[in-house]
Amino acid sequence: xxxxxxxxxxxxxxxxxxxxxxxxxxxxxxxxxxxxxxxxxxxxxxxxxxxxxxxxxxxxxxxxxxxxxxxxxxxxxxxxxxxxxxxxxxxxxxxxxxxxxxxxxxxxxxxxxxxxxxxxxxxxxxxxxxxxxxxxxxxxxxxxxxxxxxxxxxxxxxxxxxxxxxxxxxxxxxxxxxxxxxxxxxxxxxxxxxxxxxxxxxxxxxxxxxxxxxxxxxxxxxxxxxxxxxxxxxxxxxxxxxxxxxxxxxxxxxxxxxxxxxxxxxxxxxxxxxxxxxxxxxxxxxxxxxxxxxxxxxxxxxxxxxxxxxxxxxxxxxxxxxxxxxxxxxxxxxxxxxxxxxxxxxxxxxxxxxxxxxxxxxxxxxx
Numbered sequence: 001x002x003x004x005x006x007x008x009x010x011x012x013x014x015x016x017x018x019x020x021x022x023x024x025x026x027x028x029x030x031x032x033x034x035x036x037x038x039x040x041x042x043x044x045x046x047x048x049x050x051x052x053x054x055x056x057x058x059x060x061x062x063x064x065x066x067x068x069x070x071x072x073x074x075x076x077x078x079x080x081x082x083x084x085x086x087x088x089x090x091x092x093x094x095x096x097x098x099x100x101x102x103x104x105x106x107x108x109x110x111x112x113x114x115x116x117x118x119x120x121x122x123x124x125x126x127x128x129x130x131x132x133x134x135x136x137x138x139x140x141x142x143x144x145x146x147x148x149x150x151x152x153x154x155x156x157x158x159x160x161x162x163x164x165x166x167x168x169x170x171x172x173x174x175x176x177x178x179x180x181x182x183x184x185x186x187x188x189x190x191x192x193x194x195x196x197x198x199x200x201x202x203x204x205x206x207x208x209x210x211x212x213x214x215x216x217x218x219x220x221x222x223x224x225x226x227x228x229x230x231x232x233x234x235x236x237x238x239x240x241x242x243x244x245x246x247x248x249x250x251x252x253x254x255x256x257x258x259x260x261x262x263x264x265x266x267x268x269x270x271x272x273x274x275x276x277x278x279x280x281x282x283x284x285x286x287x288x289x290x291x292x293x294x295x296x297x298x299x300x301x302x303x304x305x306x307x308x309x310x311x312x313x314x315x316x317x318x319x320x321x322x323x324x325x326x327x328x329x330x331x332x333x334x335x336x337x338x339x340x341x342x343x344x345x346x347x348x349x350x351x352x353x354x355x356x357x358x359x360x361x362x363x364x365x366x367x
Contacts, residue, residue, distance in 0.1 A: 006037075006038060006039055006040050007038070007039050007040070007106040007107060007360070008039070008040045008041075008042050008103070008104060008105045008106050008107075009034070009039045009040070009041055009042065009105065009106070009107050009108075009109050009360065010042045010043075010044055010088070010105040010107070010108045010109065010131075011027055011030060011031070011041055011042070011043050011044065011055070011109050011111060012044045012045075012046065012108060012109070012110050012111060012112060012122070013026065013027035013043070013044075013045060013046070013055065013062070013111045013112065014045045014046040014047060014048075014055075014070075014071045014112070015046045015048075015112040015113070015114065015116055015117045016046065016047075016048055016049070016050050016115065016116050017112070017113060017114025017115045017116060017117060017198075018114060018198070018202045018223070019112075019113035019114040019117075019202070020048055020070055020071075021065075021066045021067070021069075021070065022066070022113055022334070023066075023111055023112050023113055023117070024062050024063070024065055024066030024071070025062070025063055025066040025067070025336060026111045026113075026334070026335050026336050026339075027043070027055075027059075027062050027111045028059035028060070028062040028063040028066065029059070029335070029336040029337045029338075030109070030111060030335065030356065031043075031057055031058075031059040031062070032059050032337070033337060033352045033353045033356060034353065034356050035353055035356070035357065038357070039360070041057050042088065042103050042105050043055030043056055043057050044078065044088075045071045045075065046071070046112070046116075047070065047071045047072070047073045048070050048071070049073065050116070051073050051077060051095070052077060052078050052079060053071070053073065053074075053075030053076060053077055053078065054075050054076040054078060054102070055071075055075070076090060076102070077090070077091040077092070077093065077095050078090055078091055078102055079091060080125070080126075080129040080131065081101075081129065082128055082129055084129070084130035085104070086104050086105050086106060086129075086130075086131050087101045087102075087103070087104050088101070088102045088103045088104065088105060089101060089102060090102040105131060106131075106132070107131070107132050107133065107134065107360055107363045108126050108131050108132070108133040108134065108363075109133070109134045109356075109359070109360065110122055110123075110133060110134065110135060110332060111332075111335060112332065113332060113334075114198060114202075115145075115197060115198070117332065118135075118141055118144075118145055118330075118331055118332035119141055119142055119145040119146075119197065120137075120138040120139065120141040120142035120145070123135070123136070123137060123138045123141050124138045132363035133363055134310050134311070134359045134360060134362070134363050135309070135310040135311055135331060135332055135359075136306070136307075136308045136309055136310060136312060136331040136332075137307070137309060139307065140306040140307050140308050140309075140331060141331045141332075143306060144306055144308075144312075144328075144329045144330070144331045145197050145331070146196050146197050146226075147194060147196045147197070147228050147328060148166050148196050148226060148228060150328065150329065151164060153305055153306060154302070154305070154326055156305075157301070157305040159298070159301065159302060159305065159326055160323075160324060160325050160326060161325055161326050161327075162230050162231050162233060162317065162325050162327075163186060163187055163188075163230070163231045164187075164228050164229060164230040164231070165179070165182055165183050165186060165187060165228070165229045166196070166226065166227070166228055167179055167217060167226075167227045167228070167229060168225065168226050168227075169221050169225040169226070169227075170225075172217060172221075172227075176214070180210060180213065183210075183213065183229055184210060187229060187230070187231045188231045188232075189207070189208060189209060189210070189232070190206055190207060190208045190232040191206075191207050191213075191229050191230060191231060191232055192204060192205070192206055192207070192229070192230045192232050193205045193207055193213070193216040193217055193219075193220050193227060193228075193229050194220065194227065194228045194229075194230065195220045195221075195223035195224035195226070195227055195228075196224050196226040196227060196228055197224050197226065198223045198224055202223050203219055203220045203222060203223030203224065204220070205219055205220065206232065207229075213229075217229075233317055233319060233325070234319065234320070235317035235318055235319045235320075235325070236256055236317070236318045236319075237256065237257040237259065237315065237316070237317065237327070238254050238255070238256045238257075238285050238287070238295060238315075238316045238317075238318050239254065239255055239256075239257065239313055239314065239315045239316065239340055239344070240252055240253075240254045240255075240295055240296055240299040240313070240314050240316070240344065241299075241311070241312070241313050241314075241333075241340075241341045241344040241345055241348075242299050242300060242302075242303040242308065242311075242312050242313075242314060243310070243311060243345070243355075243358065243359075243362075244309070244310075244362060245309045245310075245362055246303075246304065246307045246308065246309055247304070249300050249303045249304065249308065250300070251296035251297070251299045251300050252296075252344035252345050252347070252348040253283065253284040253285075253292070253296075253344055253347045253348050254284060254285045254287070254292050254295050254296060254344070255281055255282060255283035255284060255285055255340055255343065255344050255347070256281070256282040256283075256285035256286070256287075257279070257280075257281060257340070258279070258280040258281070258282065259279055281340060281343065283340075283343050283344060283346075283347045284347055287318075291318070291322055294324065295316055295318075295324065298314070298316070298324065298326070299314040302314050302326060302329055303329075306329065306331075308329075308331060309362060310359055310362050310363070311331075311332070311333065311335075311341065311359055312329055312330065312331050312333070313329065313330045313333035313340065313341045313344075314326065314329045315327040315328050315329070315330070337352050342355055
């Protein structure tokens with residue numbers, strides 16, 4: 001019987017965003033689960049300074065770095081060939097000179113979160129190199145990453161979301177009082193102040209009164225120069241995974257987050273990743289079949305609107321009266337074995353290892 005040739009998968013992790021360490025822990029989880037009989041792994045690490053280096057395949061080593069710091073920059077520098085060959089090119093120590101082919105990859109599996117990972121930039125690089133990659137394309141990645149443009153797309157398709165005001169840093173400096181007046185007249189307190197293009201609740205603050213607004217916006221500007229202020233609503237947080245290609249997407253069961261409360265009195269970065277003892281996930285969520293069907297259908301609608309492919313997680317707010325609002329969509333959601341997205345599919349009947357296979361099979365290729 002003829003043996004089927006293995007595919008070589010480039011696992012890319014690390015990155016320049018504030019979610020660098022989370023990415024390393026994700027990569028460790030995938031390395032443990034991926035089927036080594038089907039795939040050879042070519043690990044690529046991106047340091048906090050954006051240097052591409054040959055990575056490691058030891059999950060324990062990656063986890064220890066992720067929990068304790070960041071990737072070192074003393075590894076073999078590399079880049080992709082831009083000729084469609086799928087070759088990985090070794091570079092000199094200063095990155096100025098090519099030193100020959102270091103290896104070949106068939107598919108890129110990005111495990112990056114935040115800017116320069118899930119915002120369309122890496123996806124564009126893969127398309128320039130003509131290497132298939134797991135996940136959404138350039139436009140859907142960029143539009144979903146920017147919470148402002150995400151809402152513009154949702155609005156175009158008449159999909160529900162909470163009221164918001166965009167606050168650009170230059171406008172805040174020149175017209176702070178005018179913006180405060182707009183927020184007071186159009187939104188209801190408490191409000192949430194969010195960087196437009198960040199994840200994991202980095203730079204997010206809950207604001208109960210107008211006197212707290214200025215400091216919250218200042219904190220958000222440390223992460224992004226564009227900020228959203230959104231009406232806070234009393235709602236359950238329910239999430240759904242979608243999987244497949246545009247036009248052929250399917251939805252997982254839905255799950256509910258019962259979050260711990262961080263120092264910011266909401267589900268902040270520490271509550272998500274550091275102090276997780278209070279966190280509980282109900283998978284599937286304890287809701288009616290009718291509401292579950294509505295959320296799953298709506299999740300697919302969102303995926304179609306953004307022309308998503310591969311993996312996406314759609315996050316909803318659901319009020320006591322079962323009004324539904326789309327909070328956000330994550331085109332590279334948390335992907336450790338205990339993250340919401342893989343657990344949703346596990347409950348739907350697809351194991352973590354099988355999910356990795358399916359995602360590689362649906363790797364995105366530029367049209």
